[in-house]
Amino acid sequence: MNIQSTGKLNGFSEITSGAIKEAAEKFGTPLYLYDEKFIKDRCRLLLSMPSAYALTVRYAMKANSNRTFLKIIHSCGLKIDASSLNEAKRANLAGIPYEDIILTTQEVPEGVQMASLKEMIKGGLKYNACSLRQLYNIGDFAAENKIKLAVRIHPGIGAGESASRNTGDDYSCFGIHRSDFEKALNYANEKGIIFGHVHVHIGSGGSAAVWKANIDLELSILEKYFRGAETVSFGGGLKEARMPYENAADITELGLYAKAQTEAFYQRTGRKLKTEIEPGTFIAANAGYAVTKVIDKKQTGANGLNFVITDGGMEINARPLMYGSVHPFYAVSNGGGLLFSQFGENEGVNYSAAVIGRCCESGDSQCLDENGVNVARKIAEPEISDYIVIGGAGAYCSAMAPMNYNSHLQAPEILFTEDKTFKVIRKRQTFDQLLENEV
Numbered sequence: 001m002n003i004q005s006t007g008k009l010n011g012f013s014e015i016t017s018g019a020i021k022e023a024a025e026k027f028g029t030p031l032y033l034y035d036e037k038f039i040k041d042r043c044r045l046l047l048s049m050p051s052a053y054a055l056t057v058r059y060a061m062k063a064n065s066n067r068t069f070l071k072i073i074h075s076c077g078l079k080i081d082a083s084s085l086n087e088a089k090r091a092n093l094a095g096i097p098y099e100d101i102i103l104t105t106q107e108v109p110e111g112v113q114m115a116s117l118k119e120m121i122k123g124g125l126k127y128n129a130c131s132l133r134q135l136y137n138i139g140d141f142a143a144e145n146k147i148k149l150a151v152r153i154h155p156g157i158g159a160g161e162s163a164s165r166n167t168g169d170d171y172s173c174f175g176i177h178r179s180d181f182e183k184a185l186n187y188a189n190e191k192g193i194i195f196g197h198v199h200v201h202i203g204s205g206g207s208a209a210v211w212k213a214n215i216d217l218e219l220s221i222l223e224k225y226f227r228g229a230e231t232v233s234f235g236g237g238l239k240e241a242r243m244p245y246e247n248a249a250d251i252t253e254l255g256l257y258a259k260a261q262t263e264a265f266y267q268r269t270g271r272k273l274k275t276e277i278e279p280g281t282f283i284a285a286n287a288g289y290a291v292t293k294v295i296d297k298k299q300t301g302a303n304g305l306n307f308v309i310t311d312g313g314m315e316i317n318a319r320p321l322m323y324g325s326v327h328p329f330y331a332v333s334n335g336g337g338l339l340f341s342q343f344g345e346n347e348g349v350n351y352s353a354a355v356i357g358r359c360c361e362s363g364d365s366q367c368l369d370e371n372g373v374n375v376a377r378k379i380a381e382p383e384i385s386d387y388i389v390i391g392g393a394g395a396y397c398s399a400m401a402p403m404n405y406n407s408h409l410q411a412p413e414i415l416f417t418e419d420k421t422f423k424v425i426r427k428r429q430t431f432d433q434l435l436e437n438e439v
């Protein structure tokens with residue numbers, strides 16, 4: 001497709017450069033813009049993943065917890081993976097019943113929080129014990145109420161876009177490690193607790209090969225240790241291609257692999273396991289765009305770089321700073337023309353610059369190498385008040401933003417609906433809100 005002539009940012013979204021200009025003028029910058037159709041298409045694709053006996057797809061709401069996001073995804077038939085009590089509460093407030101939510105958390109609730117957790121569990125929430133202490137704390141309640149628990153196991157293998165996104169290797173502490181299985185199982189036997197659901201999440205953005213290796217390992221663990229389990233969750237971590245040179249997870253291929261392995265498991269054990277996956281990135285990342293405005297330009301001499309300074313940086317997308325992540329760029333003129341698309345031909349573009357934010361922080365950049373040093377990227381030269389749009393910004397951008405650094409206000413979230421209108425799904429924070437809890 002000749003992207004420049006259609007004005008579409010890329011080949012997978014209906015959002016055009018004209019729509020970017022309209023949103024920016026209507027709501028101000030910076031803002032997040034989400035593509036409803038893309039979210040729904042991703043949900044449909046995931047629900048079509050091949051599986052042996054039954055497949056549940058849960059949305060890992062940590063990726064983007066906005067209520068409207070949750071409602072859209074739940075209405076498509078997905079359930080929810082929450083990673084804190086507050087996330088579970090937010091999902092419930094979005095109209096999602098507790099029976100559609102699993103809680104997989106590092107929290108160890110006590111007092112009022114524990115009482116609240118028990119209420120949620122009574123309401124149907126599936127509790128995933130992620131440590132021995134969590135298990136011991138909920139054990140009596142689960143036994144008394146005959147509630148089956150889930151257990152997150154630590155597989156000892158992991159994969160991630162960066163080392164800090166790998167949650168399965170032994171340098172990472174998520175789940176009950178296999179060296180503690182005996183303790184967990186002895187305790188469960190003593191109390192009469194059944195682990196009906198075994199769960200693993202090996203990390204985010206890693207390779208398909210490790211994802212497959214985890215399926216084998218997890219099934220062998222279920223066979224040996226968790227004989228009462230009816231459900232196996234392979235977690236999230238399905239790779240998304242944010243940049244044109246990346247390859248997204250092949251849902252059919254991974255599904256067929258999981259299907260074959262769970263069928264082989266049935267042949268060996270007579271157990272027909274229900275399967276679950278819980279992607280966040282794969283659903284949300286490419287649905288989102290962070291729209292910023294160019295406020296300044298600088299350069300650092302013959303051996304230096306060009307810099308394009310925008311009104312939204314690390315406080316709207318901290319992923320480059322946190323993980324060295326690379327996001328696609330789009331440049332849109334103030335009049336709404338598409339100047340540059342990461343997915344376009346871009347003939348004649350011979351300008352390159354580091355796109356940075358306005359925080360007093362040298363790491364406030366969308367263009368960092370693995371050492372945290374600014375590097376220039378090819379992009380059409382924008383003028384002051386043109387727009388730089390950061391793609392792949394639907395997951396872990398708004399949700400993980402170090403908002404209010406330098407007292408910048410939390411950016412609004414806008415939905416580009418299926419009928420191509422804009423809907424504010426979170427307003428811009430006000431200056432009064434920034435101050436309101438100070439005493």
Ligand SMILES: Cc1ncc(COP(=O)(O)O)c(C=O)c1O
Nearest residue numbers: 060201204236237238279280281
């Ligand atoms: C337990 C769990 N499940 C699912 C996910 C979602 O991962 P991703 O966004 O890579 O699909 C995460 C991410 O951290 C997680 O911790």
